[in-house]
Amino acid sequence: MNSMTLALLYNCSAWVLERNVTLLLRLNYSEFFSVLEEALDSSSRPDFLRDRITDCVFANQERPFDLPWWQKLFWSLIYAVIVLVAIGGNGIVMWIVLAHRRMRTVTNYFLVNLSLADLMMSSLNCGFNFIFLVNSDWPFGVVYCTINNFVAHVTVASSVFTLVVISFDRSVSFLWRNFAI
Numbered sequence: 541m542n543s544m545t546l547a548l549l550y551n552c553s554a555w556v557l558e559r560n561v562t563l564l565l566r567l568n569y570s571e572f573f574s575v576l577e578e579a580l581d582s583s584s585r586p587d588f589l590r591d592r593i594t595d596c597v598f599a600n601q602e603r604p605f606d607l608p609w610w611q612k613l614f615w616s617l618i619y620a621v622i623v624l625v626a627i628g629g630n631g632i633v634m635w636i637v638l639a640h641r642r643m644r645t646v647t648n649y650f651l652v653n654l655s656l657a658d659l660m661m662s663s664l665n666c667g668f669n670f671i672f673l674v675n676s677d678w679p680f681g682v683v684y685c686t687i688n689n690f691v692a693h694v695t696v697a698s699s700v701f702t703l704v705v706i707s708f709d710r711s712v713s714f715l716w717r718n719f720a721i
C-alpha cells in the first residue's frame with residue numbers, strides 16, 4: 541500500500557468507526573488492522589461497515605466493468621425477454637403435463653422435473669445475478685449470496701441429472717422394445 545492509500549484507509553476507518561483519527565495514527569499496521577478487525581467483528585452490522593470503508597477508500601476510482609446506460613438498457617431488455625420466456629415456457633410445460641391425465645407418463649414427469657429446475661433457476665437466481673452484472677455490486681448481503689450460489693448449483697445439478705435419467709430411460713426403453721423377444 542502506498543502512503544496515500546494508507547492515510548485514506550486510516551481516515552475512512554476513523555470516520556466509519558467513529559473514532560479519533562489521531563488515536564488510530566499512533567498504531568502500527570498490525571495494531572491498526574487488529575483494531576479494525578475487532579471493531580468489525582463486534583459490530584452488529586459488519587457488512588455495512590466494510591461496505592462503507594470500501595466506498596470511502598475507493599470513492600474516486602472508476603470501476604473497469606461499469607457499462608454505459610445504453611448497454612445496461614439493451615441488456616436489461618434482452619434479459620427480461622429471456623427470463624419471461626423461460627418462466628412462461630417452463631410453466632406451460634408443467635401445466636400441460638400436470639393438468640392433462642393422458643400426458644402423465646414417466647418421461648413427461650422427468651420433463652416436469654427438468655422444467656421445475658429451470659423455472660427455479662430463472663426465477664430465483666437469474667434476476668439477482670443480472671442485477672450484480674449491471675451494477676458491478678451485490679446489494680443483497682452475504683447470506684443471500686450463499687443461498688443464491690446454492691440454488692444455482694442445485695438447479696444445474698438437478699437439470700443435468702434429470703437429463704441423464706431421461707437418456708437412460710429412453711435407451712432402456714429402446715433396448716427393451718427392440719431386443720425383448
